[in-house]
Amino acid sequence: MVLDTPRPIAAILHWRVTWFLARLALVSAYLLGGVVKLTDWQGAVAEQAHFGLQPAALFAALTIAAELVGPALILLDRLAWLGAGMLGVFTLLAAFVANDFWTMQGQERFMATNAFFEHLGLVGGFVLVAIVSLQRAHRDA
Structure with a gap:
């Protein structure tokens, strides 16, 4: 049996503000991270060096x-x-660099595994943003 989306939910999902807020929620950590790194250049460089990325300033x-x-x-x-x-x-790339759970043991491995797969979920979210944006552009054309 196929269940249709209830009308109130469908209405919310069709609101333009919902589309914007969903995208804002998805990218908010990146925006904050970019601003923090921009305002703390030395910290940003140190973070890259911590992960072994050289030249750290370029990364x-x-x-x-x-x-x-x-x-x-x-x-x-x-x-x-x-x-x-x-x-x-x-x-x-960050998931592989910062969450190399396959090299860890115990609680550290558990936490890094969770973080790694959370990153994969974000990647899926970005693919969905690209798909929905394309579909909306075709619909509005």
């Missing part, structure tokens, strides 16, 4: 760019596929 600049440009494209719903791709690739 800090690339991280800040991804964390600010990607969300802007998604929130503006202009080239959302590009912003989603930027953040999806960034998030996937």
